[in-house]
Amino acid sequence: MRNLLLMVQFMTRYPIPLHIDFTVERFVHGMKWMPVVGLLIGVPSALLAMGLYSLVGYEAAVLAGLIYQICITGGLHLDGLADSADGLFSYRPRERVLEIMRDSTLGTNGVIALCLAVLSKYVLLQSLSPHGGFLALASMPILGRMASTWHAACAEYARKSDGMGLFVNKTRPRQAMAAFLSSFFILCVVFFVSGISLQMALLLLFGLNALCISGGFFLARYVTGRIGGITGDTIGATIELTEIASLFLYLFIWNIYL
Template identity: 35%
Template sequence: MKALKRLVLMLQFFTRIPINIQITANSSDFGKGLVFAPFVGLVIGAVLTIAAYGLLFIFPRVMVSALVLVLYIAITGGLHLDGLGDTFDGIFSNRPKERILEIMRDSRVGTNAVLAVASVLLLDFTALTQINEEYFLRIILLMPMAGRAGSLVGAAVSGYARLGEGLGKSFIDFCGKKELIWGLIIYSVISLLTFDLKLWIILLLPPLAALLTVKYFSSKVGGATGDILGAVCELNQCIFLVAACGILF
């Protein structure tokens, strides 16, 4: 029952899919629930794939690619894109650690945030339009899973960067090696079910990319935050799509 509760909790937190179930949860449920992050990504991908399949009967693939990304933002509420923007505003401000963390918490959007979000969405869109038509729907299905594997890895290998409370503290404090191992098992099983060597190669990249990315960000602020986990998710998803474009064009 705990596992099911945490799965539902993750779906409620990371998506806007209407799941009207009241759940009593504590901080550990959020952190330990990250084990289901790849599966949550697969659920998001399934919604996007069904929508894309239907839209292909009406629009050319370029327009469908754009609509898929708009739907992705709607389903996720732009949660991780917000983290991407905040992270880039802070990390690339060239300020001391304490000031970087203050900037990341500021609700105002700076130039670095706009450039980061625009660049990632541009790369996502271009990659989707150039991927071989045979793989188009499968890549849409898998891309959110690849991204959310990044949040899992990032939380499991990091300490919390702030002294007080924050949105990411529960995830980082309670997501450990056990959650990382089981989460990557879920990720691997879903990957293997694609039965495609090229996709296996591409899906190997996100966990490694997440490790390197979160280590870089952590070196700037002495750990990770919720914004950094969001940034790693979006960057991971983008890396997955760019790699898919390079291999499957």
């Protein structure tokens, strides 16, 4: 339980009135709880949107859900996406890319990536029916955080210094597989409660999990080829990009069954 609470403290802004010693072993063991952290982000945002739906309409309700997710994570993963875009799209040598990614100044590529990420999520969510949109809002944070464990398990840390590298280099496929099983079980429950058909639920379960696992893996391969490994920023970028990809698949599958 302490490992889960540590992940909640690290990945969200939920107030946890408990001091938990931050150790590499505890953090690595906590990686299997990443989908649960996603559940704690996604379900409240979906419930907020559902509560506002009858008052302000679907589009505004979905926007409120997205804003909730950004606020409760402190924009942590969006920051990683922006820094990754600034560095990787600078097309500079490896060491310079890593310097740009560490720089807190936001560049043009980062601004573009931020805007496109938020806009893409909003457009894809409002393209779904309310039932599908609320379900996607609840489950995409689960999938994104599951993908991040595969991203961390499939590559070494790019920098020689400690910090994030201490846990990245100790994350193994067994933590990623545990996160996948956790994600699969949680989504089974979410889809059952939502009342969608068994056929659609199975398509979503296998399609979304496969998409996000492969997304985490191939993003790790890509950045390893560019900068020799992954960073905390690319982990955040993986969460954001796989969430967007999952929404595309949601929309595709949902439209098939309309």
